[in-house]
Amino acid sequence: xxxxxxxxxxxxxxxxxxxxxxxxxxxxxxxxxxxxxxxxxxxxxxxxxxxxxxxxxxxxxxxxxxxxxxxxxxxxxxxxxxxxxxxxxxxxxxxxxxxxxxxxxxxxxxxxxxxxxxxxxxxxxxxxxxxxxxxxxxxxxxxxxxxxxxxxxxxxxxxxxxxxxxxxxxxxxxxxxxxxxxxxxxxxxxxxxxxxxxxxxxxxxxxxxxxxxxxxxxxxxxxxxxxxxxxxxxxxxxxxxxxxxxxxxxxxxxxxxxxxxxxxxxxxxxxxxxxxxxxxxxxxxxxxxxxxxxxxxxxxxxxxxxxxxxxxxxxxxxxxxxxxxxxxxxxxxxxxxxxxxxxxxxxxxxxxxxxxxxxx
Ligand SMILES: Cc1cc2nc3c(=O)[nH]c(=O)nc-3n(C[C@H](O)[C@H](O)[C@H](O)COP(=O)(O)OP(=O)(O)OC[C@H]3O[C@@H](n4cnc5c(N)ncnc54)[C@H](O)[C@@H]3O)c2cc1C
Ligand code: SF4
Ligand code: SF4
Numbered sequence: 001x002x003x004x005x006x007x008x009x010x011x012x013x014x015x016x017x018x019x020x021x022x023x024x025x026x027x028x029x030x031x032x033x034x035x036x037x038x039x040x041x042x043x044x045x046x047x048x049x050x051x052x053x054x055x056x057x058x059x060x061x062x063x064x065x066x067x068x069x070x071x072x073x074x075x076x077x078x079x080x081x082x083x084x085x086x087x088x089x090x091x092x093x094x095x096x097x098x099x100x101x102x103x104x105x106x107x108x109x110x111x112x113x114x115x116x117x118x119x120x121x122x123x124x125x126x127x128x129x130x131x132x133x134x135x136x137x138x139x140x141x142x143x144x145x146x147x148x149x150x151x152x153x154x155x156x157x158x159x160x161x162x163x164x165x166x167x168x169x170x171x172x173x174x175x176x177x178x179x180x181x182x183x184x185x186x187x188x189x190x191x192x193x194x195x196x197x198x199x200x201x202x203x204x205x206x207x208x209x210x211x212x213x214x215x216x217x218x219x220x221x222x223x224x225x226x227x228x229x230x231x232x233x234x235x236x237x238x239x240x241x242x243x244x245x246x247x248x249x250x251x252x253x254x255x256x257x258x259x260x261x262x263x264x265x266x267x268x269x270x271x272x273x274x275x276x277x278x279x280x281x282x283x284x285x286x287x288x289x290x291x292x293x294x295x296x297x298x299x300x301x302x303x304x305x306x307x308x309x310x311x312x313x314x315x316x317x318x319x320x321x322x323x324x325x326x327x328x329x330x331x332x333x334x335x336x337x338x339x340x341x342x343x344x345x346x347x348x349x350x351x352x353x354x355x356x357x358x359x360x
Contacts, residue, residue, distance in 0.1 A: 075098055101120075178213075
């Protein structure tokens with residue numbers, strides 16, 4: 001954040017935008033990038049008695065930061081198979097409950113990251129795969145077993161089971177609050193998210209969007225990527241130009257690497273909190289890398305297909321055809337001197353040089 005502020009970006013915290021067009025007009029902004037996320041918990045219709053306690057996962061997680069922590073009871077059923085379901089089940093475990101995740105498909109088809117499912121299982125979270133909730137009562141729920149059809153869709157079997165439950169937490173995904181876009185002409189919505197062009201611009205000129213509010217995989221990596229991509233396109237759009245992403249080079253496959261140039265460097269092990277503390281505290285489960293370890297990890301990169309200026313080609317070329325352009329600028333080839341012997345390509349550790357037949 002500090003690096004962004006240092007670039008000259010002004011940050012206004014705790015400011016809600018209710019009407020994007022109005023905000024753009026008042027602030028005299030020519031372009032806007034929206035990334036409001038998806039924060040409205042989806043509901044599912046579950047026939048339930050008056051006393052059944054059904055809450056949504058986002059509210060439960062949000063209230064964990066406040067004094068009024070949710071009273072979920074001991075037997076907590078979490079309905080869903082995404083990262084939110086895993087988070088809420090692991091949270092319930094830390095609060096002393098016995099959470100059980102109920103998900104309609106199997107582990108392979110669950111949208112949650114598999115390592116998170118594994119960590120939840122290690123902590124004692126139980127999972128009922130291939131099950132849907134049919135009914136919720138005061139202290140129990142009825143679930144129906146499912147089977148996957150040829151296309152991987154869950155189908156009911158008519159087999160039912162009753163499980164004890166003090167509460168049901170719905171973690172069935174989140175919708176986007178698109179209120180700030182009310183009345184904006186030209187927008188196209190699909191399944192509750194805003195369509196964007198390849199340059200991340202919505203159907204309204206000057207309004208760009210990314211992250212969870214556009215059709216894409218919902219995770220942090222994708223959201224950050226959208227921000228970076230959109231920034232380049234907005235910059236071009238403001239200058240009446242178009243941004244062309246540089247062409248990607250051919251993939252440097254393993255055969256093109258000369259691995260003997262590299263020394264063996266085993267992966268750094270990240271510290272894992274012991275299981276008892278994982279089940280009873282909210283301490284960080286997997287420790288991050290400290291500065292030394294992070295630098296070591298960066299040095300393990302083989303830089304496949306990307307010149308890292310080892311000077312090998314410069315040293316081995318028998319015809320002085322490799323021209324050094326200075327630190328950070330890599331090399332150029334003098335094709336008047338190069339006789340195409342291919343020694344440089346053969347000796348490049350990372351497969352960054354490609355030999356191409358001369359076009360006559
Ligand atoms: C419980 C949970 C667990 C998850 N676990 C993982 C995980 O393990 N790994 C992973 O990669 N992803 C995970 N995700 C998904 C990930 O959090 C999202 O994909 C990512 O944060 C999306 O980024 P975003 O910028 O689109 O939205 P967000 O990160 O949601 O940010 C949106 C921001 O906009 C603000 N905002 C909203 N409306 C307005 C408005 N009108 N005016 C001003 N500000 C507004 C919000 O307050 C918020 O700060 C998880 C999501 C949830 C809910
Ligand atoms: S092209 Fe390959 S051999 Fe030449 S400096 Fe870069 S990494 Fe080294
Ligand atoms: S192909 Fe041979 S001559 Fe040409 S730059 Fe490489 S090493 Fe030098």
